[in-house]
Amino acid sequence: MTGSYFEDVPLEHVEETPGLTITSAHVAIYLGLTRELAADGGAVPDVLPLCFTTGLGWRVPKPPLVVLAFMGLDWQVLRSVRVGDTIMSRSRVVTKRPMRDAGVVVEEREVVDQRGEVVQRGRFTYLVAKRTKETRA
Template sequence: MNPITASEPVYLEDMKVGDSWRSPSREITADDVADFALLTGDNDPLHSSDAARSPFGEPVAHGLLGLSVLAGLSSEYPNAATLALVGISDWQFEAPIFFGDRVQVCTTVEQIQSHGRRSGRVTWIRQLLNQHGKVVQRGRFVTLVATRARARHLVQREPSSRKSLPAR
């Protein structure tokens, strides 16, 4: 695993194919699942106490909740100088995530391609692992990552004149 900590920004030139990081773990709770169902409107019985009759024999978290938690946990491990998420591909839901499971993310740089003069396109292999080390989800994320020169350029620019949207 890479010795770079979460607090250090990782720029394109800091990375090489094969670098990997492991995030801290996070428990998936019944409240997380209920909140996700409320947010998305996905109230499938698989995600509730009615799931005792499901193929899993107990409630499971939404697959997209797992993907969302993976995105959050991997945003700091590594703390890449990300400019944009440009794609997710080959995503597989390998095993269910049960209430109370602890998950963490293993991220590995698969490919780096230049993208203009001040950024690169990085393909990451991301795996969501449960507390037993079993892969429950896996696939590829593709992001644009800034070089140090791009980061310096962004800091030196004038503040944006765009206004934020008013609160509702």
């Protein structure tokens, strides 16, 4: 299995994603999938930037974590996001706790808009695989 194992994850290393400009098409697709009611004309549903941070994470030039389980999310919406805003994600691992065959990794993540303002932030907690004899080779 390819990816970043528990042993590969550095503490406090900051990872930034490229930006993404949110369009009315993004909002329409999201509303269609979730069946949420549309708010005022240019408002972006609060969960959509959170969803985009996960997708944007696949656009950084490092292997993704070998996640065995998603353990938790603590998320705050600080400011509203509007259609036309460009967001990017900044994350860093703040805690690593080893276990026998895996480890718990806590990542702080911020969603930042084109003005450099943090619009959302929170913590993701993952159970990440440790290397096995086969993956050490």
